[in-house]
Structures are given as structure tokens and as C-alpha cells.
């Protein structure tokens with residue numbers, strides 16, 4: 001029996017915007033008004049027509065460093081939320097698929113795309129521990145109360161602290177059985193919270209994307225179900241942002257876009273192969289290094305800074 005714990009502080013958050021819906025920041029705080037969003041409200045619209053072009057033509061699109069920490073290592077635990085996770089027809093290939101994705105993520109060339117970034121505490125590091133998942137939460141989370149999401153993440157952390165040996169490196173990624181709210185503009189988000197034992201953790205949230213045309217990946221190549229393929233794509237976005245901007249004060253551009261935001265819904269020509277050989281359709285992540293030498297593929301604004309593997313990376317399978 002785990003006592004309910006309150007997350008005492010929630011930082012701002014970064015949301016992966018669905019690609020088929022428009023309108024940027026102004027319309028979202030109403031829906032998210034219960035959230036204690038701080039100085040950084042990370043929103044990205046991947047529709048090129050609405051992509052933020054407010055910066056001057058001479059402004060660099062590069063990510064800039066804002067002084068915070070990055071994650072030198074990462075520990076990921078998944079938390080499935082809601083009764084549908086006990087329904088095999090709903091689960092389908094999702095749980096096994098997530099296990100496969102995270103088993104192959106560490107050591108992959110895709111994971112290495114975040115590792116050019118350094119914070120006040122050193123560089124994003126390659127060590128990634130996948131800690132699996134436990135029994136799904138009996139109750140669903142609609143994702144609209146970030147306090148509720150943070151509390152669930154802190155509870156999961158507290159219940160499993162003995163298996164989480166690297167304080168500060170934890171990401172609790174919550175996978176909901178609920179679909180996005182009507183009119184919702186986001187597929188997923190990440191943030192951080194200080195739990196009531198004083199430990200800061202990172203957390204992420206992704207809605208059920210089954211049949212959701214606004215957050216889906218068109219993936220005919222890997223054999224994964226639409227729901228799984230879509231969940232994993234946006235999860236990869238959130239994980240890479242968590243590593244490079246865990247507290248929303250390290251790496252983002254002049255429009256507050258993090259490395260996943262800048263390449264949302266931009267994909268390389270072929271699926272990504274992870275270190276265990278599993279294949280996934282994963283969006284690119286922004287690389288200042290690739291942009292500077294023109295070797296990335298373009299994002300929705302046509303800026304060639306997106307990569308889904310690091311040239312010369314020795315770990316992970318080539319693609």
C-alpha cells in the first residue's frame with residue numbers, strides 16, 4: 001500500500017504538438033490552466049504554415065544553452081495508467097513493443113543524437129537504464145492536470161526507489177489509456193517535479209494514440225501497430241528532450257523549441273534501427289552540429305538540422 005504523495009513543485013513543460021492541428025500558444029493555457037506552468041511553456045506547431053517564423057531572418061535557428069543541467073545518464077520507467085492496460089485487445093503489441101524499444105534505445109545511434117549537448121554538469125551521457133514497468137495504475141489519467149500526472153510519477157518513483165539508484169536521472173514515462181481531449185493540441189509532454197521526499201524527477205505523459213490521425217506516424221515498414229508506432233515516436237521525442245533539457249532551462253532555441261520540437265514530424269528516409277535490431281519510424285532530433293555543416297534533413301521550416309543517427313557512432317546498428 002502506497003500512500004498518496006503530493007508532488008510539491010512542477011516545472012514548466014514541453015508539449016509535442018499534434019501535426020494536424022493549428023494555433024499556437026495562446027489557445028492552450030485555458031485547457032492547461034490547472035497547471036503550474038512556469039517561465040517556459042514549450043509549444044511547437046509542426047504545421048509549416050503556422051510554424052513560428054517570428055524571429056528575424058538573420059536569427060540563427062540553432063539551439064542555445066540557457067545554463068541548466070542535462071542528464072548525464074538516464075533511467076526510464078514506464079507507468080501504464082488506466083484499466084484498459086488489463087485488456088489484451090487494447091494492449092495488443094504496445095507493452096511488448098515498448099519493452100523492445102527501450103531495450104534497444106540505450107547504445108543506439110538514435111539515442112546518441114542528444115549527446116552533442118552539454119549542460120552545467122557535463123554532457124548528455126550514453127548510459128541509459130530501462131527499468132521496465134510494474135502493474136498498471138487502476139485509474140486513468142486524462143493528462144490535463146499536470147499536478148495529477150506529477151503525483152502519479154512521484155508515487156511510482158517512491159514505490160520503486162530501491163530500483164532507482166541514480167537520483168536525479170529518473171524519467172517516469174506515463175502512457176495513458178485515455179485519448180486526447182477534444183480539441184487537444186498535444187500528443188505528449190515532458191516536465192519535472194520535486195517529489196515530497198525532496199527528490200526531483202523527470203516525467204512524461206503520452207495519450208492513447210490509437211486511431212488518432214493528428215498524432216500518428218504513417219509507418220508501413222516496421223510491422224508495428226498504428227497505436228504502438230505512434231506512441232513510440234512521440235515518446236522518443238520526449239525522451240531526447242528530457243535528456244537535453246530535463247528541467248526546461250538548458251537547451252532550446254529562440255522560440256523555446258527543444259531538440260524534438262524542432263524536428264517534430266520530420267523523418268529520415270528509412271526506419272531507425274536500434275541496438276537490439278528493432279526498427280521504428282522515429283522523428284529526427286535537432287543537431288546544431290549537423291545544421292552547421294548542412295548534413296541534416298529538413299524540419300517543417302526547411303532548416304536542415306534534423307538527424308536520426310550520428311555519423312560515426314560506434315554503438316547501435318547502422319541504418
Ligand SMILES: [Zn+2]
Pocket residue numbers: 014015016042237238241258260261
Ligand atoms: Zn517537445
